[in-house]
Amino acid sequence: MNAKAGSIAWLSRLNFFLADVRDGLGPFLGVFLMGQGWAADDIGYVMTLGGIAGMLATTPAGALTDAVRAKRLVVGLGSVLVVAGSLLLLVAPSFTLTAISQVGTGIVGAVIGPAIAGLTLGIVGQQGLPAQLGRNEAWNHAGNVFSAALAGALGYYWGLPAVFVLMAVMALASLVCLSRIRPQDIDHDVARGLDPERAAADQPVSTWRVLAASRPLMLLALAMMLFHLANAAMLPLLSQSVVARGGADPALYTALTVIVAQLVMIPTALLTGRFAERQGYWLPITIA
DSSP states (O other): OOTTHHHHHHHHHHHHHHTTTTTTTTTHHHHHHHHTTOOHHHHHHHHHHHHHHHHHHHHHHHHHHHHOSOHHHHHHHHHHHHHHHHHHHHHOOOHHHHHHHHHHHHHHHHHHHHHHHHHHHHHHHHHHHHHHHHHHHHHHHHHHHHHHHHHHHHHHHHOTHHHHHHHHHHHHHHHHHHHHSOGGGOOHHHHTTOOHHHHHHTOOOOHHHHHHHOHHHHHHHHHHHHHHHHSOOHHHHHHHHHHHTTOSOHHHHHHHHHHHHHHHHHHHHHHHHHHHHHHOSHHHHHHO
8 A cells, every 4th residue: 555645635625625725716706896886897807807906926935935845835825814814805895905915825725736636646646647637627627516516505595704704714624634644744855847867866856957058948828828718617607797787696696607618527527547557647737
């Protein structure tokens, strides 16, 4: 039996519970703010601010993940900050505080992603990475289905504030999962992408030099930027449109749209991880 099997299992569970935490309120944000009397353009402004903040923070966040060994602490602290920022909206949903909350959520979300990737690589190593990334994503989408179903039910009976409570509970569960991942199972040199020989020889490698000198990495970054420009966040706009016309319960309708999308993503993530393990990433990314 793999000595790290316990930590790998808790890593999967961590991805399950973080699904409702790392992106903040996600598509529920728009319908919540509409219920507070916000205009659609103002909602778009604060969501855009959060997206830009996350984009600008992504590369420094990756460098931070490389530099620190307390990756579990980074994920845990990030989870707490996201929940705190979201609860701030429940108390005082003014434009200024909401903008600050979304900028903070965007930055922290940009940190959590690389930290989870670093944890994964440090635990399973390069050989086990493709399959484990697929499992991470599958558990993440399963967590989204679970939390969206609960959010829809709780929101239907008690209103959208129940979604905030659910997020706090999921964050606490993610902290429990983090505590069960054994620090000795994380190889921090491998987590930085170093091969064992280089790590043993203690030869320092500049992350920025690797990034700038790698043409494939730069092309991949450009391709992913173009993909996300084409993959605009239409789901929040759909929910806001339906709710504005009074066509459905805000929490229930938003939850159902999330569930449908995530149910498609679970088998896709598992199949992609298995395919990438054998054939590489090129074809799955091209199809996407």
